[in-house]
Amino acid sequence: MxxxxxxxxxxxxxxxxxxxYGIPNLIQEHLLLSFGAIAxxxxxxxPIGIAIGHFNRxxxxxxxxxxxxRAIPTxxxxxxxxxxxxxxxxxxxxxxxxxxxAFPPLLAGAYAGISAIEKHIPDSATAQxxxxxxxxxxxxxxxxxxxxxxxxxxxxxxVTSTVVLAPLVGLxxxxxxxxxxxALRNFDQVVASALLIVLVTVLGDQLLGFAQKNQAFRLGxxxxxxxx
Amino acid sequence: xxxxxKLGLAAIAVSTLGLAGCAQTSDAIVIGSQAYYSNxxxxxxxxxxxxxxxxEVERNFSLGQRDVYxxxxxxxxxxxxxxxxxxxxxxFNPDASETEASAVYDALTSALxxxxxxxxxxxxxxxxxxxxxxxxxxxxxLSSITDLANLGSVTLGGxxxxxxxxxxxxxxxxxxxxxxxxxxTGDTTVESLVAGDVDMANVYSADPRINQLGLxxxxxxxxxxxxxxxxxxxxxxxxxxxxxxxxxxxxxxxADDLVAMNVRSVEEELSAVSNRRRxxxxxxxNQLTN
Numbered sequence: 001m002x003x004x005x006x007x008x009x010x011x012x013x014x015x016x017x018x019x020x021y022g023i024p025n026l027i028q029e030h031l032l033l034s035f036g037a038i039a040x041x042x043x044x045x046x047p048i049g050i051a052i053g054h055f056n057r058x059x060x061x062x063x064x065x066x067x068x069x070r071a072i073p074t075x076x077x078x079x080x081x082x083x084x085x086x087x088x089x090x091x092x093x094x095x096x097x098x099x100x101x102a103f104p105p106l107l108a109g110a111y112a113g114i115s116a117i118e119k120h121i122p123d124s125a126t127a128q129x130x131x132x133x134x135x136x137x138x139x140x141x142x143x144x145x146x147x148x149x150x151x152x153x154x155x156x157x158x159v160t161s162t163v164v165l166a167p168l169v170g171l172x173x174x175x176x177x178x179x180x181x182x183a184l185r186n187f188d189q190v191v192a193s194a195l196l197i198v199l200v201t202v203l204g205d206q207l208l209g210f211a212q213k214n215q216a217f218r219l220g221x222x223x224x225x226x227x228x
Numbered sequence: 229x230x231x232x233x234k235l236g237l238a239a240i241a242v243s244t245l246g247l248a249g250c251a252q253t254s255d256a257i258v259i260g261s262q263a264y265y266s267n268x269x270x271x272x273x274x275x276x277x278x279x280x281x282x283x284e285v286e287r288n289f290s291l292g293q294r295d296v297y298x299x300x301x302x303x304x305x306x307x308x309x310x311x312x313x314x315x316x317x318x319x320f321n322p323d324a325s326e327t328e329a330s331a332v333y334d335a336l337t338s339a340l341x342x343x344x345x346x347x348x349x350x351x352x353x354x355x356x357x358x359x360x361x362x363x364x365x366x367x368x369x370l371s372s373i374t375d376l377a378n379l380g381s382v383t384l385g386g387x388x389x390x391x392x393x394x395x396x397x398x399x400x401x402x403x404x405x406x407x408x409x410x411x412x413t414g415d416t417t418v419e420s421l422v423a424g425d426v427d428m429a430n431v432y433s434a435d436p437r438i439n440q441l442g443l444x445x446x447x448x449x450x451x452x453x454x455x456x457x458x459x460x461x462x463x464x465x466x467x468x469x470x471x472x473x474x475x476x477x478x479x480x481x482x483a484d485d486l487v488a489m490n491v492r493s494v495e496e497e498l499s500a501v502s503n504r505r506r507x508x509x510x511x512x513x514n515q516l517t518n
Contacts, residue, residue, distance in 0.1 A: 183389035
């Protein structure tokens, strides 16, 4: 449907790599907003998820939040937050809207990772004299790590593909090229920007996937188990 | 050229999806509108004028953006559509250089594809304009875009596409010698202006908020902006009687009437589609302001 040389040409045009809305700036803003949201969501979701998994209480909350998050209209939430906080805090509004998306998978990942640990493992660790805090730090969290990283992978994909909405409220990010390109009917710009978004999303996911495999392999190796 | 073909195909695909559900009844005149409340109000005014003149009318409002509905008009699925001279001219001829109202209208008449005609142009306009807050205008003694040349730095806010429009930063520099720093404020342009994030904002001239917030619209003596008057676009399905009825509405509607209708719509939260009866006064726009 589209010509490959046209949007490659747009990508290679040095004009598009300069200024406030040049590609480097847009990528940077895209990543900063995404990292900000995921960092804040991590801070909130991991302790709660780990606690739920550890004490095996409040699992209903995980299910509830997981389903509820799917019903949130992100764009509506974004506009409501901008109106509520005022345009001068629009970065914060975007980050909060993205936290709402990143929170459930992170929570679910942490919870699933901890609760999947077979009961005899924490029991024997306790029997060996580990305090509850040591048990969490030395045994449970490392064992849950692959699942926790799995949560990060889902959160990353959802956040980096939703931060595309930021230009609607006057911010940058790679969605800018799509929104500007559609209005100008510059479809090379639209395709090129979409490609960059996919690239950033997939690259981040692959990196996290690598970390996840690495972690799982290390665990298998240490325990001499089936992952060896 | 290839782009145009792609666009055409995409737009036809979308419009077929969108319009497939609306069965076209016999001889009714199908009136379309953009997905823009002000445009819908005008479309409703046309509908009521035609009904009053004894025509059967089918309302097919909120068809979306130009890329979607222009192919639908060309296909003959829509017979009448409220449009804006400048923006439509730019759509058919992106290189058009006319900016003055009647020149734009003449250029549009010749740019329109076969089978479509522009009815009488209304004095009512809804076009891009540069606005500043009252405080900023008073502090810097501004009334025209020309006055901006005395200022050191001006930040301009607007939709992302303004960066590339002929009346955007490049036009300001070449026509008025005003250099601006552009900030894409998107849908929060007016809010950003009020909050002081930008000094000047591109707002449509019929936007009620200009009135409500007391914004100052800077005059454009050099004709940087494309004039965009309301103009009905009609297919050949419209007979002379129908054309006369629509022309009467267009000629009666002034720029202030259009703003007044928009203000009413926003303040009373009336929707052209859902609250037809209360909007009946829009039929004779000159009664509105009372």
